């Protein structure tokens with residue numbers, strides 16, 4: 001049996017922040033997969049509402065992912081210079097920001113759906129819009145899948161300039 005009391009507090013907090021980083025990543029990815037499955041022209045009220053809720057969950061998880069990442073750089077990792085001096089870290093941050101930027105278009109679209117939904121009406125989603133959103137979600141999924149690869153290399157010091 002592992003006694004939690006026997007674990008040094010700094011190890012426990014490091015593990016906790018790393019856990020938040022992984023769980024929020026999983027939630028983000030899961031939400032994107034669900035959105036990808038749900039997107040279709042003229043969705044039902046149920047599907048459209050689920051999309052809006054899924055996007056809110058995605059947004060909150062993306063913030064937790066960013067927050068835990070920043071905490072790991074500043075306090076719970078291998079020292080901030082270990083990351084900021086590594087171009088792979090900046091590729092990782094850049095990919096995250098690119099995916100986040102891409103999400104703005106679907107997010108604004110879903111926020112606008114909330115207006116008809118609140119009035120009990122269905123949002124109008126054309127074939128072309130559904131296709132466009134589907135492609136954006138595909139690209140986001142590929143971006144998200146690439147980030148852990150950059151992370152695993154970065155965590156092992158690959159890419160750091162020779163001392």
Ligand code: HEM
Nearest residue numbers: 025066069070072073077078093096144147148151152155
């Ligand atoms: C800008 C936002 C982010 C920052 C600042 C950040 C920062 C960090 C830091 C400092 C670590 C610790 C590395 C170590 O153990 O020394 C880490 C690990 C990790 N991050 Fe992030 N991260 C961010 C976004 C993401 C995203 C979006 C994902 C997934 C899509 C992700 C996935 C991972 C994984 C899988 C690890 C574990 C690497 C390993 O230990 O092998 N991170 N991140």
